[in-house]
Amino acid sequence: MTDDDQLNEIRQWAAGLSPAELQGMLTGILGGGLGRAVPNPPTPAPPAVPEPLPEPVALTVRVDIDGTRPAAWRRLVLHSDLMLDEVHANLQAAFGWQDYHLHRFWPGPTKQIWRGPHFVTEMDIQEGEEGVLESEVRLDQVLRSPGDRLFYTYDFGDGWTHTLRLESTARLDPDSAPAVCVGGRMAGPLEDCGGPDGHNELVEAYLTDPRLAGLDEDQRAWLPPDWDPKDLDLDDVAARLSLVGLSGDELLSMLPAADPSKVGLPEALESLLDLATPAVVSELAELSTQARTDITAQLTSEDLAAIARPYRYLVGLAGDEGIPLTAAGWMKPAYVEGTFRDLGMDDGWIGKGNREDLTPPVAQLRATCQELGLLRKHKGNLVRTRLARGLSSDEEYVGVITARLLHHRDTFVEASMVLFALFTAATGRPDWEHLERIAGIMTSCGLRTGPHGVDSRHCQEWVRPVRFALRLAAGERSLGRTAGRHDYRAVALARAALWPAV
Known part of the structure; x- marks a missing residue:
């Protein structure tokens, strides 16, 4: 855990203290007892949950991302027998999150983020924490009557807390999809934009001037092309929800590999497929398609x-x-x-x-x-x-370079190298900026090099040989320079290494 992570946890813990607890802490500090005054945050008792309903029902749930202005929300009809880890996957799909970060469910009715009971994940168990696993709790054990609330936090750094409020229950059609979005407002926030405050600043800038003239050049360059925070396409949401729960093989079978302009994933990424979420498989498929289209130059x-x-x-x-x-x-x-x-x-x-x-x-x-x-x-x-x-x-x-560049004895180090080549082929640039997305993809596959997943600094070491070779191919001789006009060589070399038989 970094110093910033520890400081963030202390802030979150302090925000949940009562006035009396804060006064006691200050008294301890002023009295010279700093070591005693700042204890570890207390561990709440595991949540108590009732038995599930005798028969599953359909739950209409409104989900709001707290603190967003205008409010970003979805109305979902969910099968009540979904386990909370399945609810997590559907929330990711409903808002377009990429599942790059940690998450946590907190039972209601009172909102007690960071200081109340919570359900634990498999990653929490691996870290030595005890409690009630989210994968063993049904949705109808925490949302039973209209007005019941459940809270879900995604990305402990940005702190996206979602409030799930049960609006109504109905008879379940057994042939219906496990999760359906029937309404909502606003596009999902962007990953890593600084939480609700950062999101609100971007939205305000857009609503003031869609050209985003009020943002600096770096902020505008960071935003996706044609970004519109108001644009909610329920068909896109439905498509993402339809992929939840599919295996990697099932998702791959849906790829249009027969189309000459599109190909399947590089074989070296197979180690990630059984671990990947639908959102990750879709992202990899999109990157693979981008990497094989718009070929404007062949190597002479x-x-x-x-x-x-x-x-x-x-x-x-x-x-x-x-x-x-x-x-x-x-x-x-x-x-x-x-x-x-x-x-x-x-x-x-x-x-x-x-x-x-x-x-x-x-x-x-x-x-x-x-x-x-x-x-x-x-x-x-x-x-x-x-x-x-x-x-x-x-x-x-x-031929030797393309045949050997992306091989490593460690399967997942090799996967990171392949991902860097894939991002290079898809974007046209062998840049360090790909590292965060590579680390996010590997983290969402359940891999970790630290308490919060795969660290981009570790990815940097793993992909260094590939980046060097691709930048060398692009015409760069000094590590500090970029020769953008020759990047098509890096792209062609990356493609040849990714798909040697194509």
Whole structure:
């Protein structure tokens, strides 16, 4: 947990204290007892739930996202025998959330977010928490009579709390869908926009001027194209709800893979499919479609030569004798400086470029050549492998790069590398900005590198070789520069690595 996460938890806990409790805390601080005055937030007793109804019924529930102005809400007709983890999936679909963050259900009737009882998730259990699992509680155990309330928080950082209020009950049609949206207002808020306050600022800016002239350039660039916070398409909501509960195979069978302009997901992502939510599978399908459409340029012989040149240069430098290494395992300065200069890495780079440990572009090229199986260490030298000795053309070098670039012994590290290549092919840019979305996708698949899911900083380390190779293909020689006009090479290389048989 980061310092910001801890501070946020303390704030949320403090917000739930009574005046007397706050006074007691201040008294403890002023009396010098800070360690005693700021205890861990008290753990509430697990919620008590009654037995489910004898027969399932249809529940009409209005769901409001608290604090949004104008209010963003949906009216849902839900089967009362849905378990709360299934309700979570349907709420995600109803508002267009991406399930990138943690969530929690809090029973009513009183709203006691962060200080009242709550239902636990599988992730909570893995963290050592005890309680009533949401997957073991039916909706009709917490919403039974009109006026009953249930609360749901999504994304503990932004703090999107939803109030579910039961409006009516009716006889259940057994052939009806488990969840149907029959009304609502406003599009769902954007992920990671700063919670209700940030969302409200964006909405106010739009309602004042749909051109969003009141926002700065970075804010406008961050918003999706043609963003309209008022635009609620109930057909889109229905389509998302219809995907809830489908397996990865069922979702994939719905992809229009026979269409020449669209293809299935890269095979290397299969490890994620059994873990992915419908929203994630749909996002991956959309990215795959984008990655294979609007192909405006094929790689020419000049492009192949440009992509292969850095690798051919270092393999050629090794020659028959190899590149001598220092006692610390670095290439000797003369070889580093020659590579740095001859490949144009000195353009815009500060430094002499004669020490590999201080010249990341050279160090990363050397590491990539080793990872691709072109070079290896042998008796104090960096020598060509048998694979490298058998390569003679630019096309063969590029073939090795595409065949080996996205492979890793760890299945999920490999998945992150594939996702980075997929985002590159879909957006045209091998940028770090993809990391948050990659981390979000992996988190929503149930993977974690920390208490809040997969950390984008870990993704950064995993995808570094892929990003380097794609930016090198784009014409970049110095890690600090971007050569946008050559990005079609990065896109073509990413596509070839993702779909080698296409």
